[in-house]
Amino acid sequence: MKKTAYQKELTIKAIQKKKGSSNNRKNVMKIQSWLSLFSIWNPSSGTATSIDGDFGSATERAVKNFQRINGMTENGTVDQNVFDKLCKNLKDAFEGPLHSSNLRDLVVEVAENHLKNHPFELDIKGQSNSGPWVRSYMDGNDGSPWFWCMGFVQAILDQAASQMGENFKTLMPLSYSCDTIGNKGLEKGLLIRNQKIRTDPSLVKLGDVFLIRKSTFDWTHTGIITAISGNVIETIEGNTNFQGSRNGIAVMKRTRNLRKSKIDVFSIAPLV
Template structure:
């Protein structure tokens, strides 16, 4: 059975989906289930037991919450969730292509928020050198993509992650909606994280793998941290780690 693009939890009305989960847990010898199709306390307990015993594809412990989201589903059924690598429109596809061409760009010197290409990203948003530049990198990628396609750039001109989220008129998918239905996130989406105090981080989604996204991020590090030293491809971000959500242009 394919992932139903929603979190399955206590009170779920689709008995066929619940029965499939229960049958799989029974096969694994977890819990004391009868396969009734009712997601009650015994099923919650069995799912929690399964989650406590297993890890995701990157070796991280599953969140023990008794709910079957995309990541738990992938591990439970050992068949994954269909991966999406194709952007839904030419602008998003071109922006990914541009971003990929920048992977490996580094600050000069590291830790300075400066360097020829970094300053070009910042200049595209009229932001002085030395500032945080992840949002400027996103804008620069879309600006170049739009120019290559001969169309206007619809992305908000800003070096501020949360400013982008607040001002954009494009489609916004909140994290809560994305967790429930990862298929709403598409390659070419722009993720927006919020760290509090007006600070955040952003990048471009290049692929969606169930509850995970692959991204290209400026002002980052190989571990995906914010205010890093270059442009990196990150393969292990979870949708539920993106505090604000996703912006989709086109």
């Protein structure tokens, strides 16, 4: 894979605990981030805590709650074994076994794997678009300016293409910009415009990348197409929400209507 920033999210440098001599602010924030992420899909867990880099009594209690839920010794201490459990979803998303035998199915399978592992952003010190999932998709970057929908798409394409011994960067440049990718699609003859799709929806294939168009050369949001039914596509997309925002909070599966939205499609055919 070309996008390997996720690997830095899987380790801590030393044991972290309340009043620990080896405590590291960044490591503590990683622990607090994963505790808070765990609470999103386990709201009764009691693991949500401030992400401030201070391993105090509240963080210790959150760790103990996490340990109890997972059948671990409740000592409030985070060593690498406990941290492995905290960040297991990220590891499973990026390194879990894949079973599909062709690239289009692989793209969908990888996207589904990420979805089921609950990628969410966090708000850290007033900065949205933050946390380990965002940094993993955005090559170590996070914070409010870092809209991460294209980072998510390229992570999925990278993982699937790498499984087949291919390099996704032969299809498109590494970029976080929908405009950059949309214009590259036009340049390479790979971008199918919405007007053409409305005439012939069969042009859209599984694993292709949708781009929501604002104007002729301006696109605002993107995601992976996972199913097609007439004029309706099912998608898995990052940095969205229930309203389909381009600056939402999570990876979600959505439906979109090709006739009601200006949706262009970037074909991944050259990689297939």
